[in-house]
Amino acid sequence: MNSPIAQVRAQAAADLAAVREQWGDLLAAIGEPPRREGWMPYERRGFLDQLAAGDVDQDVEPTLGRVPLILREHPAPADLRALDAALSVEADVFEMCDAVAERVQLPTCDPRGTWSIGAPDDPRLWRLPTHRDAGPGALASTGSRMYGLHxxxxxxxxxxxxxxxxxxALFARTPVPLVDQLADVxxxxxxxxxxxxxxxxxxxxxxxxCPFCKAGRITVHNGGGDPRQAVATCSTGPTCTAPVDTEQGRxxxxxxxxxxxxxALEEGRTAPAA
Ligand SMILES: [Zn+2]
Known part of the structure; x- marks a missing residue:
């Protein structure tokens, strides 16, 4: 079970889960100016929402992720880097879905005897976009893309x-080279x-x-995307007066x-200069 390909499969699934879990944050970031504060473990408003739920306004809703970017207007993108990332990720993931669906979705037969790729209404199947006769620019239907990146x-x-x-019953096994390609994407x-x-x-x-002992240096590890792993420590040691526990003497x-x-840091920053 621990063959290299099993690891590739598991890692690909974990990466895709990480993409969809952070998708709402990325869409929210498009509408906000890029943050300047480099040390907070998360985009700041999302971070505060998460850690102090109830204390701050909660207007960032995960439902933002529903409509695909290709179908949505962006009246005023404030963070072009976020928009650029979102558009390219969406395009890459959609194209990968198309490619995988074309290879592995099995043909089925409807009650009238018409064979097609997948039962027309089966929600487990990926629907490819369809084009009008006019050419590839004329999209007739976006297929499963309309349900969005998540x-x-x-x-x-x-x-x-x-x-x-x-x-x-619905899919052939995903061939190993396609799994590798999918994992790359x-x-x-x-x-x-x-x-x-x-x-x-x-x-x-x-x-x-440090805003508490006024002497120590604050070291922050941002948690690498996992707020539960984020930690800040003061170099002073146990004599620092900060109202938190010590870990390894800090x-x-x-x-x-x-x-x-x-x-506490913001308070120190906005205090009138002496
Ligand atoms: Zn301190």
């Missing part, structure tokens, strides 16, 4: 893992989404001293405490 990722995860016995898509959101894993030392902020640290 659904596309879910569908592709299923074809990457290819481990549900019920699928055998998934890895690249995840990297692009996380780079556009500033979620690459990194550790930095803040310019400002005051450490995690989870909601990070919001407290942010507030």
């Amino acid at each position: 659904w596309a990722c879910v569908w592709l995860e299923g074809r990457a893992l290819d481990d549900d016995p019920d699928d055998r 998934a890895r690249t898509a995840r990297r692009r989404v996380e780079a556009a959101l500033g979620r690459e894993s990194r550790t930095i030392v803040l310019d400002e001293p 005051r450490a902020w995690r989870g909601p405490a990070l919001v407290g640290l942010l507030a």
